[in-house]
Amino acid sequence: MKTSYDMLVIGGGPAGAMAAKCAAEKGHSVLLVEKRPAIGVPVRCAEGVGKELLHQFLKPDDSWVASEIDQAQIVAPDGFVMNLKPEHAGSEVGYVLDRKVFDRELVWQAANAGADIMVKTRAVCPLTSDGRITGATIEHNGLKTDISAGIVVAADGVESKFARWCGVNTTVPLREMETCAQYLMTDIDIDPHTTVFYTGNSISPAGYVWIFPKGERTANVGIGIAGDKSRSGSRAKDYLDRFVSMNLPKGKAIELIAGGVSICRPLEKTVFDGMIIAGDAARVSDPLTGGGIYNALYTGSLAAEVGTTALSNGDVSAKALSVYDTTWRSSPMGIALERNYQIKEIFVKLTDDDLNAIIHSVSDMNMSEFNTLNLIRNIVTANPRLAMKLGKAGLKQLFDSIS
Amino acid sequence: MITVRRDICAYCGCCISVCPQGALELIDAYLFVDTEECTDCGICVRVCPLGALEVTP
Ligand SMILES: Cc1cc2nc3c(=O)[nH]c(=O)nc-3n(C[C@H](O)[C@H](O)[C@H](O)COP(=O)(O)OP(=O)(O)OC[C@H]3O[C@@H](n4cnc5c(N)ncnc54)[C@H](O)[C@@H]3O)c2cc1C
Numbered sequence: 418m419k420t421s422y423d424m425l426v427i428g429g430g431p432a433g434a435m436a437a438k439c440a441a442e443k444g445h446s447v448l449l450v451e452k453r454p455a456i457g458v459p460v461r462c463a464e465g466v467g468k469e470l471l472h473q474f475l476k477p478d479d480s481w482v483a484s485e486i487d488q489a490q491i492v493a494p495d496g497f498v499m500n501l502k503p504e505h506a507g508s509e510v511g512y513v514l515d516r517k518v519f520d521r522e523l524v525w526q527a528a529n530a531g532a533d534i535m536v537k538t539r540a541v542c543p544l545t546s547d548g549r550i551t552g553a554t555i556e557h558n559g560l561k562t563d564i565s566a567g568i569v570v571a572a573d574g575v576e577s578k579f580a581r582w583c584g585v586n587t588t589v590p591l592r593e594m595e596t597c598a599q600y601l602m603t604d605i606d607i608d609p610h611t612t613v614f615y616t617g618n619s620i621s622p623a624g625y626v627w628i629f630p631k632g633e634r635t636a637n638v639g640i641g642i643a644g645d646k647s648r649s650g651s652r653a654k655d656y657l658d659r660f661v662s663m664n665l666p667k668g669k670a671i672e673l674i675a676g677g678v679s680i681c682r683p684l685e686k687t688v689f690d691g692m693i694i695a696g697d698a699a700r701v702s703d704p705l706t707g708g709g710i711y712n713a714l715y716t717g718s719l720a721a722e723v724g725t726t727a728l729s730n731g732d733v734s735a736k737a738l739s740v741y742d743t744t745w746r747s748s749p750m751g752i753a754l755e756r757n758y759q760i761k762e763i764f765v766k767l768t769d770d771d772l773n774a775i776i777h778s779v780s781d782m783n784m785s786e787f788n789t790l791n792l793i794r795n796i797v798t799a800n801p802r803l804a805m806k807l808g809k810a811g812l813k814q815l816f817d818s819i820s
Numbered sequence: 821m822i823t824v825r826r827d828i829c830a831y832c833g834c835c836i837s838v839c840p841q842g843a844l845e846l847i848d849a850y851l852f853v854d855t856e857e858c859t860d861c862g863i864c865v866r867v868c869p870l871g872a873l874e875v876t877p
Contacts (some may be wrong), residue, residue: 454848459831537848539847574833575834576836576837577837578842581842588837588838589837589838590838591863591866591867596834596867596868647867647869649871652869673830674832675834675870676833676869677832677869
């Protein structure tokens, strides 16, 4: 067994697979370890992704595109439905994927590019030398092996234990962990090309219910609520069961999915001597939407680009790798993360009356002038009470974050 | 002590990152609790989407 590689990637999700593929394509030796026996299962995702964003990395393929989405609906707590058509900003057209197939495809591409892959193989602790991360001990079939690597990419997802073992504080505050439950449901009356989002504190406190179609009469029906709203008897699954019995009583659940999405700010530092942190492990899932597939693909590919350059230059210090950190923070993704964090901080405090007022007033807007700034201007003018609640500081924060 | 109701746990990992002690780890389909590190704070019990965790005396 080979025990020395240019790059060791921990985690076989979209971030890890992308990092492994891109580094292998540049001719570097890469090992990707995934602790689960099968890539991509159990799924922990609602599988929605923006079309344009995905196309940056992959050509869509029928084997893993379950449905094409051309509009979104937002349902206010009072039942009012707002339609968002693709011509409006903020409602990008998208796909609902089949991640069991998608994640496997990505790992397959990494393998094809030359990366070695080990499944049911877990990184159990980092190897270090003079404070630099130099690899990891991995466990496979009950046997521990030390793998040395020029650089380690920690892409171990929301659990993110590896960075923690390296001394990074990756703890997510309870209120910033969305606790989620989802059914893959069939035999339901839905429009296969429309995603629907239900809001309201009695439906999904500090979160939302989603219906993401996966074809005719089939959809991911799920919910995320803020961790601090979760209690015995009113957990994500309890809210979901209530929603389903009221709205889709005849549907059949053919899969139960649970999971957590972090909605905190990204890690303060995502590079260390000998290590880059990518994807959910870096806490780059979107704080407002919970979306992290694109962010994982992007940071994974950037980790490979910066990592391989550093390897070629023979300098993998945090300083040499810092261009990874600065690049993603100033990228459209990084800017959106900061903006959506600010909006999320307001969103989680809204009452049902606030939400009703906002959704009604937005749907009255002249959609030819629809952009985030106008959106907020409109909300504030139409709802002076809400503006007062946010206060001067809150409004300024919001304007600053979007301008 | 944290007890995992294995009949309920879907080994999703939602509890792992909220643990301030880093006492939880998901090993394939097995949620492992490091009883030396665990302080019984119950944050993981709160966050579990399914209700699979309990603090027991
Ligand atoms: C309920 C739910 C709904 C979601 N819906 C959406 C959505 O609609 N759209 C969207 O864009 N995003 C969504 N997300 C978020 C999305 O799933 C993640 O952002 C994405 O999977 C992140 O990819 P990743 O590669 O960083 O991590 P992951 O996909 O989590 O992959 C990490 C991998 O690392 C492995 N691993 C962990 N530790 C180790 C170790 N020590 N050794 C070896 N392997 C290890 C894990 O087993 C895992 O396979 C959702 C998440 C949840 C929970």
